[in-house]
Amino acid sequence: MSESPLSSEQAEADLARVAAARVAVVTATRRPAWLDAIIAVGIGGLAGLFTTRTAWGMGAGAALFVLGVAAVLWLGRPYVRRRGRVVDGRAIGTQAVVNAITIGLFSAATALAPRPGEGWYSIVIGLGLTLVTFVLIRWEDGYQARRLAAGDYHRYDLL
């Protein structure tokens, strides 16, 4: 081991620099919220329009979803400034829970079809799922950011 010329106070100051640099870079490279909002609108819109059980509604929902994904892929390119995600068991479990909640809510919401004159149902489903999806996506992104900023991962779990 190399001999360290530092005092414990200097070492603490260096560790504080390390922690601050981690937080700064993770904060600077987080995915913008508006990109997550586009995805959420795509999923919420798909669910809301799907409940109309009409050909045009389902077609419009699918188109909105595809457009949302394409927009995020295209518009989001300049905002990808950091590569690497934590992919250990905890992170994969968290992602799986987020996906399960989203898919479960989507399935439940689209299982029922509103009767004629109950157009509000589709609107409520669309808005509700948009909001829930947005919160879940941001939460999962924040979870990754918190772990990266804290160094809470093994080096080989960063892929």
Added chain:
Amino acid sequence: MSWGAPTPRFDELIHAPVRLRIAAALATSTALEFSALQEALGISVSLLSKHLRLLGDAGYVALEKRAQPFGRPRTWISLTRDGRNAYLGHVAALEQLTRPSGPGGHAGGTTG
């Protein structure tokens, strides 16, 4: 390659404050874009380039220029295996200094 805790090892090259911050920022990723690193650390392009050159000469970082469909190419920076080993060893040495009583609890900074 070791899956265990890094061996504490003071590294003179990484010890410099700017290079320590660069290494810490790079350790949160598999690759970082140059401008993101510069923005996060709040340092000039020339200063960042100078320190990256030193780290690159030591084999601690790798730079890759990738073309974009539109606009200028973007430069991506990553810690090499040697660079990550050196950074983690240095942080472990710092942590050891702050806890001289012995191997304590798990500290996040040494893992990533």
